[in-house]
Amino acid sequence: MKAELNNITNLMELKKHDYTIEDVDTPNLYRHIFPYSEIPKITFNYKxxxxxxxxxxxxxxxxxxxxxxxxxxxxxxxxxxxxxxxxxxxxxxxxxxxxxxxxxxxxxxxxxxxxxxxxxxxxxxxxxxxxxxxxxxxxxxxxxxxxxxxxxxxxxxxxxxxxxxxxxxxxxxxxxxxxxxxxxxxxxxxxxxxxxxxxxxxxxxxxxxxxxxxxxxxxxxxxxxxxxxxxxxxxxxxxxxxxxxxxxxxxxxxxxxxxxxxxxxxxxxxxxxxxxxxxxxxxxxxxxxxxxxxxxxxxxxxxxxxxxxxxxxxxxxxxxxxxxxxxxxxxxxxxxINYSIPPRTPFVGKEFNVTRAGVHADGILKNEEIYNIFDTGKILNRPLIVAVNEYSGLAGIAAWINTYFKLADNKIDKKHPIVQKIKDWVDSEYEKGRTTVISNSELEESVKKYMPDLLSKINNTASKKDYKFKNRKINRNLKIKNI
Structure with a gap:
């Protein structure tokens, strides 16, 4: 054995062996680890x-x-x-x-x-x-x-x-x-x-x-x-x-x-x-x-x-x-490129930060940090979105409105009477046998119908902001009539 200074670690180390190629006649396939007919094994030596x-x-x-x-x-x-x-x-x-x-x-x-x-x-x-x-x-x-x-x-x-x-x-x-x-x-x-x-x-x-x-x-x-x-x-x-x-x-x-x-x-x-x-x-x-x-x-x-x-x-x-x-x-x-990204793929999938669960939506309604991994809107230009289905409840609908329209101030509470009206419509859809998620465009129409004042305010301020998130398709020039 010979003691040498390792110029990577800057420590004296023993050089134990000069490794030379082992030119074997038959291949070493590590059959005890890779039997092929079984799942590979993970073996331990505790080092x-x-x-x-x-x-x-x-x-x-x-x-x-x-x-x-x-x-x-x-x-x-x-x-x-x-x-x-x-x-x-x-x-x-x-x-x-x-x-x-x-x-x-x-x-x-x-x-x-x-x-x-x-x-x-x-x-x-x-x-x-x-x-x-x-x-x-x-x-x-x-x-x-x-x-x-x-x-x-x-x-x-x-x-x-x-x-x-x-x-x-x-x-x-x-x-x-x-x-x-x-x-x-x-x-x-x-x-x-x-x-x-x-x-x-x-x-x-x-x-x-x-x-x-x-x-x-x-x-x-x-x-x-x-x-x-x-x-x-x-x-x-x-x-x-x-x-x-x-x-x-x-x-x-x-x-x-x-x-x-x-x-x-x-x-x-x-x-x-x-x-x-x-x-x-x-x-x-x-x-x-x-x-x-x-x-x-x-x-x-x-x-x-x-x-x-x-x-x-x-x-x-x-x-x-x-x-x-x-x-x-x-x-x-x-x-x-016509490459399909699974929607729940972390960071890049369309729905990686979309929540549908009512209990999660209730948490998001209180503070989006509760169920978002980090500020995805700021870091990835992917604001948190709440999808609405039959399990969303009042909290889910209120959270959708707040996140979709980016209501940082004056957020809508789940007890707002208009939220109940939208929920009644959502419930009626599923009672008729619907199985798909309520789309953003459908929910936007509901807001247009029941909350025209809110949508008008959003349209007036939207031009000041640059949102590239493609699911947010608000017509900034939309004129809403009170239905």
């Missing part, structure tokens, strides 16, 4: 790894790469528009630091060229390729400073997809990384399926060899930790290969990698993608990879919007980002 939060944490985007694989391909114009949205959303905060592009179609290459010409610092444009010579030529022609390179690292992929040995795969990966260094392009090495890989028998030896190439070239390289099937586990005391704390710690400790060169990429197969991405931050990776709305293969990637909110919770601020643009972005995807 707790301390939290190690980097000085800086940030987000990268894969909407145009992994995201685009799961939906109809974007047009060139759509890619450029979405890139503009990402730039405006980041607002030069550097939180959305990079985005990656495909290079395989003329459409993608044209979009990359247009976006590069804009000269934006954030998000920086990078690319993604397979570990093939012909793919790397596309990167050289693109004129980018960094590219992702697919480096599948589990025996499932090496033996069963690539039909290679571990040594052959390692040599191929190192060859493409060398080409990147020789051409002054930073390689971002995507360790695909790391949560089923032999960490000490393949991952650590591969990364250490990449480290040697990096030192010789006097250029940095990055590791993207790819949880391809969403098998990563954030709990303390879990064994490799599924432990996120152990993977991130292992790459820092056994490969001497700094946090800024580590990036997590997760999928949502086990409903854990946001928690897992957050754990990567907490245990030492500076970067987490995301896509807008979480679009991506199978269950999708980590939603970019979710990690922006997580950033705010962890850091206590979101710098100067324009989070209200998330609402515009969601509308753009639905209108221009």
């Amino acid at each position: 707790n790894i301390p939290i190690y939060v980097p000085d800086e944490i940030w987000i990268t985007d894969t909407t145009f790469r992994d995201g685009q694989q799961a939906i109809s391909p974007f047009t060139t114009e759509q890619i450029v528009t979405i890139y503009e949205y990402l730039h405006k959303l980041d607002n030069n905060s550097g939180i959305i630091r990079q985005t990656e592009f495909f290079l395989y179609t003329e459409r993608d290459r044209k979009a990359l060229e247009i976006c590069l010409s804009k000269g934006y610092k954030f998000p920086e444009i990078t690319t993604w390729i397979r570990a093939k010579k012909e793919d790397f030529k596309l990167v050289k022609d693109a004129g980018v400073k960094e590219t992702g390179i697919l480096m599948s690292c589990s025996d499932y992929h090496i033996f069963k997809k690539l039909n290679m040995t571990r040594r052959q795969a390692l040599n191929q990966y190192l060859s493409i990384a060398s080409d990147a260094f020789e051409n002054g392009i930073i390689p971002r090495c995507h360790l695909e399926d790391i949560t089923r890989a032999d960490f000490f028998g393949f991952v650590v030896p591969l990364v250490n060899e990449l480290n040697k190439l990096s030192q010789e070239a006097k250029m940095p390289f990055k590791i993207r930790i790819c949880d391809t099937l969403g098998l990563g586990v954030s709990f303390p005391g879990v064994e490799l290969p599924r432990s996120i704390p152990a993977i991130v710690y292992g790459l820092r400790h056994h490969c001497n990698l700094s946090s800024e060169n580590l990036e997590w990429h997760g999928h949502n197969d086990f409903y854990s993608v946001v928690t897992n991405s957050t754990a990567a931050w907490l245990y030492g990776a500076s970067s987490v990879n995301t896509s807008l709305l979480g679009i991506g293969e199978r269950t999708g990637n980590c939603p970019l919007e979710a990690m922006l909110i997580q950033y705010g919770q962890l850091r206590g601020n979101t710098k100067n980002m324009r989070l209200e643009l998330l609402t515009e972005i969601a509308e753009y995807f639905e209108k221009e």
Whole structure:
């Protein structure tokens, strides 16, 4: 054993082992954890790894790469528009630091060229390729400073997809990384399926060899930790290969990698993608990879919007980002790309902050903070809305009026006699067999009928306010007659 100063932790540590590739004859498929005919197992060794939060944490985007694989391909114009949205959303905060592009179609290459010409610092444009010579030529022609390179690292992929040995795969990966260094392009090495890989028998030896190439070239390289099937586990005391704390710690400790060169990429197969991405931050990776709305293969990637909110919770601020643009972005995807967002999707779904329960509406009537996660109107340009159905009661109708018309002052009380009249009409609708929610337009007509003075006052003051929330469709020039 040899004691050495770790230049990442600035502490003396024992260097216990020089890890070399274990070129096995048969693949290690971890059948005791992944029996395939059964649900995967989470096994524990009770080793707790301390939290190690980097000085800086940030987000990268894969909407145009992994995201685009799961939906109809974007047009060139759509890619450029979405890139503009990402730039405006980041607002030069550097939180959305990079985005990656495909290079395989003329459409993608044209979009990359247009976006590069804009000269934006954030998000920086990078690319993604397979570990093939012909793919790397596309990167050289693109004129980018960094590219992702697919480096599948589990025996499932090496033996069963690539039909290679571990040594052959390692040599191929190192060859493409060398080409990147020789051409002054930073390689971002995507360790695909790391949560089923032999960490000490393949991952650590591969990364250490990449480290040697990096030192010789006097250029940095990055590791993207790819949880391809969403098998990563954030709990303390879990064994490799599924432990996120152990993977991130292992790459820092056994490969001497700094946090800024580590990036997590997760999928949502086990409903854990946001928690897992957050754990990567907490245990030492500076970067987490995301896509807008979480679009991506199978269950999708980590939603970019979710990690922006997580950033705010962890850091206590979101710098100067324009989070209200998330609402515009969601509308753009639905209108221009025909992508359907489930209405209850947090932060971007049409109904993520809509309540129907009468007891909740009663709380909102008293103070909207009781049942709203934060000021969604201010932060996301999505004011709280109360939907009215057969269970809403007087409180629900009064709350709808107050929230829909933004009555910050002079709120309507549930005991107001007109509220009772509207409730009587709502009750009669359901007594006739109605099963759908009362629409905003129907309720607005009821207000027009029973409370013309209120609506006239709203129309007179509405022009002074800029409400973009699309469900609020008040005709500002409406002339109301007392019926």
